[in-house]
Amino acid sequence: MVNNNAVRIKRELITEIARLAFEDRLIECVDRVPLNRFPRGGSSTRCCIYKSRAITKYRIMALLGFRVEDEENELKNLSEYASEALDRDQIDGPVLTVIDEACSACVRVNYFVTNACRGCVARPCVMNCPRNAIEIRDGQAYIDPEKCVNCGLCMKVCPYHAIIYVPVPCEEACPVGAISKDESGKEQIDYDKCIFCGKCMVACPFSAIVECSQLIDVISHIKSDKKVIALFAPALVGQFQVSMEQISGAIMELGFDDVYEVALGAEITAQKEAEEFEEKVLQGEVKFMTSSCCPAYVEMVKKQIPDLQAFVSTTKSPMHYTAEMLKREFPDAVTVFISPCVAKRNEALKDDFVDYVLSIEELGCMFVAKGIDVNNVEGYTPKMQAQKTGRGFPVTGGVTEALKAYLPDIDRDKIKAMVINGIDKRSIALLKSMSKGQIKNANFVEVMTCEGGCVGGPAVISMPKLAESKIKRWLEVN
């Protein structure tokens, strides 16, 4: 994750709220947090401390699990939200919310005349604009945002390269066009299209898009008498510089009652998917099959490419199988999945066996909140060790490797895999053409929404390349 001030602010806040929740001081102290972060006489990165305080309040609302769009009463205190959070059973979706006050409503149109403009006599910008959107004001060209249709011709014809393309970061990042401006220029998410990949959240330089968190739900349950089990995605092992046992030990220090690897469920997914592949593709009539473990991809097929559904594996995700196994054995336990992903929380809200999802980033902040150092804790070995096949899932190509391992020997060479490493507009176009049955040289498609696989997810702490090497070393040990 590229570290920048926005990420830092986010983590400082998660840490602060987690600390208050652990210390039972949430209701008492939460309203002071925005004030403490922006005290009178202090400075702010925005117009004034009051705006910063207001935005901080909205961030905390989202951390408490509430959607900014649902705010009805601006005078409702954070302590009231906190109270509700402590009493509830579950949050409401959708799990991504836009803090409109934080959105700078960057640009209305993407083309902008810089002061490199020489106010030339030729004026090719004015002459070529198909909408007469450019006029000369005080000797410089000016693009009228009301008329401009973003064709980009003016930029092409300017002899001084004085016209530039200014992106809207969240809109550029979104692979499915689910985020766009409302009448006032503020961004809003269209949930009929949103796949919860979290790319907009990562891209926004104002951190205006945030997750609705289940932090409070998890901490409340940890502090209660209930048995709370952490199930971690294998991607977690790439996130810290210590062994899986050390990380598990740190999770136990937080107060969880037990820790399990979701790589166990990944083995089940791979096994079932291999059987399905045998039956449908090798022995059957279907031309190809795609993976189904990436929840943002599954959501995308549902919302954007329904014709592709017939080719998507019906196998459930590793998280699902692991949680199902645990709920069977411990019906009264609370299951918490630890994930590099936002889309997993969306999947979990609809899954009967997973109660809550904590992002890896949130987990790291919880360690900080409780003063836990992963280097110093007593290691803990999870019961039931998973195998390499399951543990390889978080790196692109891992799912395919696992599938191959579970195919019968004679059929292993018959799988021809195509890997889509990160979804963008191009790969979506490719997937759409595949939904019509057009596919070359492949009968299995592994789709990872995030580049690099889950280690490149939106809520990670470690740099993806480092996480990938750590995971590869972990696979070698076993």
Added chain:
Amino acid sequence: MSRKINVKICAGTNCYVLGGADLLALEDSLSDEMKKYVNIQGVTCLGFCKDPQYGKAPFVLIEDELVSEASIPEVVKKIREYLEE
């Protein structure tokens, strides 16, 4: 320069989560020339995070100088300053 400059990056969890994870790529930001004179190591929690007078995490010690809220560009700049002496 006969002696190498010691750069210690705190690998405690507090520093790590608040930006330390990115400091692990420090070596990639050094020129081959600079790398010869620098010894980078990760060290366990130095304890600076416990006392607000030291500033905010992540912490890096360059020789005896403490850099708080360290970033790669800042650390590289400091290393360069030491090398020029």
